[in-house]
Amino acid sequence: MLDLNSLAEFSRANCVSICAFLVPANLLATILAMTFAALRRPSHYVWQASAIGSIFAFIMILHVYTWFLAGVVMAPTYILLWLALTCLLSNVGAVLFQKRFTQTPQHSNG
Incomplete structure (x- = not known):
């Protein structure tokens, strides 16, 4: 069992x-x-890099929260938390940017 x-x-x-x-x-x-x-690479490249970066950011957030639970409240804990949250939001932003500005062919009705 996980302790x-x-x-x-x-x-x-x-x-x-x-x-x-x-x-x-x-x-x-x-x-x-x-x-x-x-650079407008294919979406699976962006998703894969973003997913890996988000996993690292989430692990860092969990690591920082273990220090908060122990009662350690210092500048490095806040700096690492800020870094993890910034990277997490940047990864989400990269996916949204890629989805929004991808060149899709326009279909005409006529």
């Missing part, structure tokens, strides 16, 4: 390693999704 206390303790005990992976991975995946959307 959330053990998982939260693992998250806090390995904070430096988790953040050393999640911060660059989150930024790279988000930048890749935005680049694919801006």
Whole structure:
């Protein structure tokens, strides 16, 4: 069975390693999704990069909340939370941008 206390303790005990992976991975995946959307790549590229970036952002949010649950309220926790939320919104924005500005053929009725 999944023990959330053990998982939260693992998250806090390995904070430096988790953040050393999640911060660059989150930024790279988000930048890749935005680049694919801006260069008008096929939608599955944008969706895939955006999904990976969103997973990293969601994991970072959960990691930060383990610190909030432990009572640690410091600048790094807010900075990481802001970074994760910004990347999450940017990934959603990349998908919406790609959907909105995709070149679709116009059908005429006549």
